[in-house]
Amino acid sequence: MRAVVRVEERVAETPTTVTLRFRYEPDASPGQFVMVWLPDDDELPMSLSYTRGTLKGVTIKAMGETTRRSLGIAPGQRIGIRGPYGNCFDPTPRRILVVAGGSGSAVLAPAVEAARALGGEVTVALGATTAPELLFRERFEAMGARLVLATDDGSAGEKGFVTGPAERLLREGSFDAVWTCGPEVMMRKVVSAAGAVGLPVRCSVERHMKCALGMCDACALGPFHVCVDGPVFTDRQLASAEDFGRFHRDASGRRRPL
Numbered sequence: 001m002r003a004v005v006r007v008e009e010r011v012a013e014t015p016t017t018v019t020l021r022f023r024y025e026p027d028a029s030p031g032q033f034v035m036v037w038l039p040d041d042d043e044l045p046m047s048l049s050y051t052r053g054t055l056k057g058v059t060i061k062a063m064g065e066t067t068r069r070s071l072g073i074a075p076g077q078r079i080g081i082r083g084p085y086g087n088c089f090d091p092t093p094r095r096i097l098v099v100a101g102g103s104g105s106a107v108l109a110p111a112v113e114a115a116r117a118l119g120g121e122v123t124v125a126l127g128a129t130t131a132p133e134l135l136f137r138e139r140f141e142a143m144g145a146r147l148v149l150a151t152d153d154g155s156a157g158e159k160g161f162v163t164g165p166a167e168r169l170l171r172e173g174s175f176d177a178v179w180t181c182g183p184e185v186m187m188r189k190v191v192s193a194a195g196a197v198g199l200p201v202r203c204s205v206e207r208h209m210k211c212a213l214g215m216c217d218a219c220a221l222g223p224f225h226v227c228v229d230g231p232v233f234t235d236r237q238l239a240s241a242e243d244f245g246r247f248h249r250d251a252s253g254r255r256r257p258l
């Protein structure tokens, strides 16, 4: 499915991140992504940060030129959407530890919403460079999730990377599953810490994408195409993807260290 949609709402979530809400009919599940086409510009993969009903949403962090320009999109402007694509989080585990870094909350927030709606107990270890960049802090609180914060500069919660509190929670807490999205080096540490206490992990992984249909190989990760085999992977799958947490591929397909 694809459509040109009108942006209904624009919410500045953090100094570098905005949410665009638009009406888009197809059913979607937390974890899935859409390709967002910005007229006269580029097409980018974006997780759906709002999946319920027809008023969907994407939450975009300024990373490069196109995402920076997308922060300037105003209500009333039109964008192209195709999808949703990819797989989703299974919301049924009873006790979930969520480890979110930076814009990783965009995909994890609707997944936590789905788990809470089923009565799941969710602890969110939420990390960012600085307090104003903690994405969806209030949204997670409103869902009734337990929040543990970490910032690189110590302006909210613990000072340092979110992997610190995440590793402590894994040692001390009682969880059935771990979900994570954020910088890949962070996710690699989370997978390793969860493995040490025997917990299954689901990671939402990003790679450059072009077709989103499993045809162009732009999103190759070991034996997988992130667009059709993911973007949500199990720890077991990632064990067979040696690039995970070490290398990515640039727009021309060249392997680059992270």
Ligand SMILES: Cc1cc2nc3c(=O)[nH]c(=O)nc-3n(C[C@H](O)[C@H](O)[C@H](O)COP(=O)(O)OP(=O)(O)OC[C@H]3O[C@@H](n4cnc5c(N)ncnc54)[C@H](O)[C@@H]3O)c2cc1C
Binding pocket: 033, 042, 044, 045, 046, 047, 048, 058, 059, 060, 061, 062, 063, 064, 065, 066, 067, 068, 103, 106, 107, 205, 206, 207, 208, 209, 231
């Ligand atoms: C399935 C999927 C879901 C995504 N969901 C979101 C989301 O919900 N919110 C969000 O803000 N971003 C998300 N991204 C990442 C987003 O697509 C990229 O940040 C964006 O394409 C960068 O485009 P650009 O032209 O602005 O940056 P570029 O100029 O292309 O790159 C700027 C910097 O961003 C890095 N970068 C580019 N593409 C990616 C990528 N795919 N993953 C990680 N780093 C990248 C580059 O290496 C470079 O350092 C997602 C990516 C995928 C694959």
Ligand code: FES
Binding pocket: 208, 209, 210, 211, 212, 213, 214, 215, 216, 217, 218, 219, 220, 225, 226, 227, 228
């Ligand atoms: S983006 Fe083309 S194969 Fe995944």
